[in-house]
Amino acid sequence: MHLLRIELENFKSFAGEVTIPLEEGFTAITGPNGSGKSNSLDAMQFVLGPKSSKSLRAANVTQLIFNGGKRGRPAKHMSATLVFSNTPEFDGRRRLRVDTDEVSFTRSVRLGRKGAPISAYRINDDPSSATDMRRILAEAGLRADGYNIVQQGDVTTLATMTPHKRRAVLEDVAGVTAYDDEIRRATTQRKHVENNIETIDLFEKEQKGRLKDLAKEREQALKFKELKDELDISKVVLHQSRHRNRLDEVRLLGEERSRYLGDIDNIGGKITEGNKGLLALEEEIVKIDSDINEIMSGDARNLLEQIRQYDIDIETGGDRIGDQRRIIEHSEGEIEEFEGELERAEKARVDAEGSLKDASEALVSANQSLKQAAKDEEDARDAIQSGDKHGRDLKRILGKATEAVDKAHSTHAQARLQADRAEQTAQIASSNLADIEGEFEEATFIRDDLELVGEDLLSDEPQADRGSLAGELRRLQKQEGELAEDRDRSEIKVRDAERDLNKARARQEGRANTPGSAVTLAALTRLRQSGEIHGIMGSLGELTAPKDPAHEEALSNALGGGLRSIVVTDDDVAAKCISWLRKNGGGRATFLPLSKLSVGRPQGRSLIVANNPGVIGFAHDLLDYDSEIDSAVRYAGRNTLIVQSMDIARRNMGGVRLVTFDGSVIESSGAMTGGSASRANRNAFGGGSIPSSLDRLEAAVEEANLVYSTVEAALREVRTNQQNLRDRIHGLDDSDHSLRLRNWKADLERAQKGVQEIRKKVVDATKEFEGCDSAQAELRTDADKAREAHEQAVSKRSAAAQDLQDHAPDHLSQKLRDAERTMTEAGRTRLASEAAISSGNERTSILAGRVKEIQRQIDKKQGLVSEAEAAITKLEEDMNEAETKLVDLKEQASQFNEEQNALQDR
Numbered sequence: 001m002h003l004l005r006i007e008l009e010n011f012k013s014f015a016g017e018v019t020i021p022l023e024e025g026f027t028a029i030t031g032p033n034g035s036g037k038s039n040s041l042d043a044m045q046f047v048l049g050p051k052s053s054k055s056l057r058a059a060n061v062t063q064l065i066f067n068g069g070k071r072g073r074p075a076k077h078m079s080a081t082l083v084f085s086n087t088p089e090f091d092g093r094r095r096l097r098v099d100t101d102e103v104s105f106t107r108s109v110r111l112g113r114k115g116a117p118i119s120a121y122r123i124n125d126d127p128s129s130a131t132d133m134r135r136i137l138a139e140a141g142l143r144a145d146g147y148n149i150v151q152q153g154d155v156t157t158l159a160t161m162t163p164h165k166r167r168a169v170l171e172d173v174a175g176v177t178a179y180d181d182e183i184r185r186a187t188t189q190r191k192h193v194e195n196n197i198e199t200i201d202l203f204e205k206e207q208k209g210r211l212k213d214l215a216k217e218r219e220q221a222l223k224f225k226e227l228k229d230e231l232d233i234s235k236v237v238l239h240q241s242r243h244r245n246r247l248d249e250v251r252l253l254g255e256e257r258s259r260y261l262g263d264i265d266n267i268g269g270k271i272t273e274g275n276k277g278l279l280a281l282e283e284e285i286v287k288i289d290s291d292i293n294e295i296m297s298g299d300a301r302n303l304l305e306q307i308r309q310y311d312i313d314i315e316t317g318g319d320r321i322g323d324q325r326r327i328i329e330h331s332e333g334e335i336e337e338f339e340g341e342l343e344r345a346e347k348a349r350v351d352a353e354g355s356l357k358d359a360s361e362a363l364v365s366a367n368q369s370l371k372q373a374a375k376d377e378e379d380a381r382d383a384i385q386s387g388d389k390h391g392r393d394l395k396r397i398l399g400k401a402t403e404a405v406d407k408a409h410s411t412h413a414q415a416r417l418q419a420d421r422a423e424q425t426a427q428i429a430s431s432n433l434a435d436i437e438g439e440f441e442e443a444t445f446i447r448d449d450l451e452l453v454g455e456d457l458l459s460d461e462p463q464a465d466r467g468s469l470a471g472e473l474r475r476l477q478k479q480e481g482e483l484a485e486d487r488d489r490s491e492i493k494v495r496d497a498e499r500d501l502n503k504a505r506a507r508q509e510g511r512a513n514t515p516g517s518a519v520t521l522a523a524l525t526r527l528r529q530s531g532e533i534h535g536i537m538g539s540l541g542e543l544t545a546p547k548d549p550a551h552e553e554a555l556s557n558a559l560g561g562g563l564r565s566i567v568v569t570d571d572d573v574a575a576k577c578i579s580w581l582r583k584n585g586g587g588r589a590t591f592l593p594l595s596k597l598s599v600g601r602p603q604g605r606s607l608i609v610a611n612n613p614g615v616i617g618f619a620h621d622l623l624d625y626d627s628e629i630d631s632a633v634r635y636a637g638r639n640t641l642i643v644q645s646m647d648i649a650r651r652n653m654g655g656v657r658l659v660t661f662d663g664s665v666i667e668s669s670g671a672m673t674g675g676s677a678s679r680a681n682r683n684a685f686g687g688g689s690i691p692s693s694l695d696r697l698e699a700a701v702e703e704a705n706l707v708y709s710t711v712e713a714a715l716r717e718v719r720t721n722q723q724n725l726r727d728r729i730h731g732l733d734d735s736d737h738s739l740r741l742r743n744w745k746a747d748l749e750r751a752q753k754g755v756q757e758i759r760k761k762v763v764d765a766t767k768e769f770e771g772c773d774s775a776q777a778e779l780r781t782d783a784d785k786a787r788e789a790h791e792q793a794v795s796k797r798s799a800a801a802q803d804l805q806d807h808a809p810d811h812l813s814q815k816l817r818d819a820e821r822t823m824t825e826a827g828r829t830r831l832a833s834e835a836a837i838s839s840g841n842e843r844t845s846i847l848a849g850r851v852k853e854i855q856r857q858i859d860k861k862q863g864l865v866s867e868a869e870a871a872i873t874k875l876e877e878d879m880n881e882a883e884t885k886l887v888d889l890k891e892q893a894s895q896f897n898e899e900q901n902a903l904q905d906r
Helices: 037-048 130-139 153-158 163-174 176-298 298-385 389-460 466-510 518-530 549-564 572-583 604-608 626-635 646-652 694-730 738-807 809-906
Strands: 003-009 017-021 077-085 102-111 117-121 126-128 537-538 566-568 591-593 615-618 642-644
Touching: 003 037, 003 102, 017 163, 017 566, 037 077, 037 102, 037 566, 102 130, 117 130, 117 176, 176 572, 176 604, 298 809, 389 738, 466 694, 518 537, 518 572, 549 626, 549 642, 566 572, 591 626, 642 646
Parallel strands: 566 591
Antiparallel strands: 003 017, 003 077, 077 102, 102 117, 117 126, 537 566, 615 642
């Protein structure tokens, strides 16, 4: 074996593909610096697998890719290949464990999308892993750190190292180190074997103890067998007697069934005859309806319409006369109220004018008193002013105080006038609000009265007229046609669904011979639920469940068809079930009788492998189930071990059954099963294999039958409604209630509209009254403030007058006091008179307007009374004329009524 050539592509300084041939013997590579001598050796070491890329003079493997130099483009991948001669040696063995004369080892690196390096390994163009490639090279003594590769500085290092380290190197080269490693590995294996021997010894002791227990169990089983044989004979006798009883019951039920079938045929014939008679009657009814319509058409219909219209006019006229009389009565009552109110308003106006006259006279007298008092005061002041300077100052102060009193008096009079006006306005607003509220109560009363009248009309209203009932009949006839079409379509769907179900059942019965098929499991489930055979516990898939959902795939393949096996209490139940399946064509199934099931314990090899890394454990230990069925679960599990991956299974295969997480199975014989499984045939926990489409087809048949029965019932109901509607049409009278109802609705609508309008007026009047009341309160407050200011000014003037009186001589002081007293009393009288005159004028004006408004209302109500009396006269004339014409029309209509009654009697 020797190296034939080195093949490089974009490795370090080598751009593109480069091949370096190497002959046998010594080969020297020469060249200037930078020509790639060391890079060719780095490529060799790169393939052999160095411990670090730093030994290749690179920080990481991406720096081993050709960088393009100064002018070229950087490469995105590189590869290095060592081609060895692998011809067989004299003993026929090849140094490299590859069955070819030439073996190539390739290691390549390419850059991913984000610049991350991605390495790949190939042996003779076959993908491999770094571990496998290094293992093959190491077996031939080729390693990147081997002493057959001498790098720069290795000789110097060997010469300068210590003797102890040099001996280690020489032992490694001579193979002593490898021999020591083999000794250590052999020692380790020996310890493992000794541990396994101890385990086997323990297992042997356990089996010997179990053998003794089995001997005792054998004696008990033989005794049990004798008792069971006796029990079987007794059960056979019991079943024979039950069988005879069932045969008698079947015979009686058959006879009763035959009798019922005969009754069904007889009843079916009667139903057919009844349907034919019903159709004939319906045709005759349609013909009679057409005859009635012909009679009711043309002149007869016009005549009846005229009679009905005159009846309505007469009845409506009577109602309107009653309404007009109520209007007259109500208006006369209001006229009386308005006349009383007019009398009161006129009396109040006269009283107000008298009060106004008295106030005017008092005002004239007060003004005269004020003038005389002012003249007396002025004379006294002039006399005092002719005196000293202090007297003149006091007179000047008194003059200013008098001016302030006059100004305060004017302000007070104006504020009081405004307050009185606001009070009058508030009283008017309050009166207006009261009137509008009265109108609202009256409108509400009229509306409520109309609602009561409407309740009577609605209670007396006929259910429907002839026109609406005829339209409803046409609608039902159209609906009958649609339902008949739906019934035919649903009947076709029922037949199609039943045909598909029968085909699916036939296909399922063809596959029913497979043990544990869906048909068989369903049949046994129904058998267990019926209670005919006791002791059926269920399928193993129903009774077990994985402890970890991640192990479900592996456990379902480990148990395989055992998931569809049926667990029973004893072999007698299993025999009964097999007999029942054979008699009823239920297919085949595997039964696991707990009383007779023999289960083998895990062997030594299985116990050893179970402790290895990557082995999860035995299948039965990973399942959750009742301890009662432990023997059945162990039997189906067959001591199978669950492992993580195929690599772990391959390392432990041989003498033990293994299943990987993805469902691959390795038998103890070495056979391997795997790949992708069909979901239709896959075993699953929860009740066997995945259900077929049989249940879906059965549900489709049930749904189609439900739709058919629903449509059929709806069709019968529509036909019944048609007959009832025809009976109602025949029983209708000639009265018409719609006109009175329409007039009532119009009156009610007007009344409701009036209530809404008056309600809006009430809201507006309430807002106006509240605003007036608020303004009155503010103006009254201002008037009170002005009165207080006037009283203060009068008090100051009195004080100034008193000072002047104290300074003046006695006769002048007395004169001033008299003038002051007179002016004060006259001012108060004038102020009260002015206020009375102002409020009297305002009240007189308001009362005059009120008198006019009341008179206008009286005239309006009298006009309404006149109009109502004229309307009553006109309505009475129209009613008399309508009654005369109605008598003539009824005589003409009697002949048509006789013909119509004859047709209705048919």
